[in-house]
Amino acid sequence: MTTTEAGATAPSEKAENTENTEVAENAADLVVTDHDRGVHGYHKQKDEHLKRLRRIEGQIRGLQRMVDEDVYCIDILTQVSASTKALQSFALQLLEEHLRHCVADAALKGGAEIDAKVEEATKAIGRLLRT
Structure with missing residues (x-):
């Protein structure tokens, strides 16, 4: 004083x-973040994601049809590759949204929460790389 x-x-x-x-x-x-409100990073693109997943689901159903109709192996493998790439692309987009929203929100708060989110994202990236 x-x-x-x-x-x-x-x-x-x-x-x-x-x-x-x-x-x-x-x-x-x-700081109150979207994550605190129970809103995930992908919520703004939810309809787009669902549309994309339905398209991938259609590709998988197409694979089932191809096997049922005894289509040539290489043609089925080509379709498997396309379906796999579509899922990987979706996963990368979802991961980016997670980093931009969930991890960024945790960074605003700092402390143990950011450490947990970074570790969580690192493990998710590791799982994606193994596929």
Whole structure:
């Protein structure tokens, strides 16, 4: 505390800075993110994703039909490759949205939450690379 010319006491600047720092550090606790509201990163593209997954589902049903109709092996394998690529592309888009939203929201909060989200994303990337 410092004394003013009028004799009143006022908090020193150092104390004010400390108080402001404490407020700023605790401000992260006040950040409410989409993830806190139960909204996932892909919610804005949900309809697009469902449409894409239905298309992939159609490709898989086509594979079943091809096997049922005794189509030549190489033709089936070509279709398997196309279906696999479509799923991988979908997975990459979903991963990007996860990083942009869920991980970014956790970064705003900091602390253990960001560490957990980065670890979670790293494991997901590892699973995708093994496929």
